[in-house]
Amino acid sequence: MFLTDVGEVFAEFRQQDSGCQALGLRVEQDRWFVKFSVEQHAVPSLRRAAALHREVEHPSVIPLRNVISLRNVSGSRSGLALVYPWVDGEVLYGAPGGGATQRLDAAGAHARFRALPVEEILASLDAVYDAHVAVAASGFVAADLYDGCLIYDFPARRTWLCDLDEYRRGPFVLDQDRLPGSTRFMAPEEFRHGATIDQRTTVFNLGRAAQVLLDEGDLQGRFRGGAVLAAVAAQATERDPAGRYPSVAEFVDAWRSAAGS
Numbered sequence: 001m002f003l004t005d006v007g008e009v010f011a012e013f014r015q016q017d018s019g020c021q022a023l024g025l026r027v028e029q030d031r032w033f034v035k036f037s038v039e040q041h042a043v044p045s046l047r048r049a050a051a052l053h054r055e056v057e058h059p060s061v062i063p064l065r066n067v068i069s070l071r072n073v074s075g076s077r078s079g080l081a082l083v084y085p086w087v088d089g090e091v092l093y094g095a096p097g098g099g100a101t102q103r104l105d106a107a108g109a110h111a112r113f114r115a116l117p118v119e120e121i122l123a124s125l126d127a128v129y130d131a132h133v134a135v136a137a138s139g140f141v142a143a144d145l146y147d148g149c150l151i152y153d154f155p156a157r158r159t160w161l162c163d164l165d166e167y168r169r170g171p172f173v174l175d176q177d178r179l180p181g182s183t184r185f186m187a188p189e190e191f192r193h194g195a196t197i198d199q200r201t202t203v204f205n206l207g208r209a210a211q212v213l214l215d216e217g218d219l220q221g222r223f224r225g226g227a228v229l230a231a232v233a234a235q236a237t238e239r240d241p242a243g244r245y246p247s248v249a250e251f252v253d254a255w256r257s258a259a260g261s
Helices: 040-053 099-104 109-114 117-139 199-213 225-235 248-259
Strands: 007-011 020-027 031-035 064-072 077-083 152-153 158-161
Touching: 007 077, 020 040, 031 040, 031 064, 077 225, 099 109, 109 248, 117 158, 117 199, 117 248, 199 225, 199 248, 225 248
Parallel strands: none
Antiparallel strands: 007 020, 020 031, 031 077, 064 077, 152 158
16 A cells, blocks of 8 residues: 555545545654545546535635545556545544444434534534535535535534535536435435536535434434524425525525524
């Protein structure tokens, strides 16, 4: 492994379904998170991430520091590696395949996050929403946004966004049967070939984040944010895009107004 030539590997993330793997790398006093392709189909996603980070900077988005072209034994380019600063915290939804069992584990990050005081969850969501205002203002729409993109530093009460590899410029017309992502967060149009994916789709994803993370359990039986915020989230997640807030900024304005009421 090329990384062992430059530093000490202190963490490994092998169980992924994206065609990528990742490592924590310590180089002298600095710690880095390095995500790299192990399958060729993952390279376009990493290139999309690099394109997003060239345009979007936000305090809650972990910044991309370097892009490294990987070469095979013959010397030809065979993959890509993205280098980010390591941040403290826990991913709210970790390795794929855990499902409800992982989310309901009382010792896990997801359940512990949902058990936090409502005000702390609202502050975390506000950081996520503010970052997506910047994403939308830069001409990008979300894809594959779910709780696995959120790192929460419990002691510091700080939220980070990571793994934004599927974000892309929009609007765009979906040229495949579905976008990648968690069905718990995806809008109906993300499953429809030929559908337009735009800011209304991102609004749906953000509304679902509120419904999932402010729920008392895992079945969305009791929304902890109150009736006014529940109504904003419900409009954001209308099945028909025409019924949603037309832009991320308008959704966030409505959400903040409701949160302050």
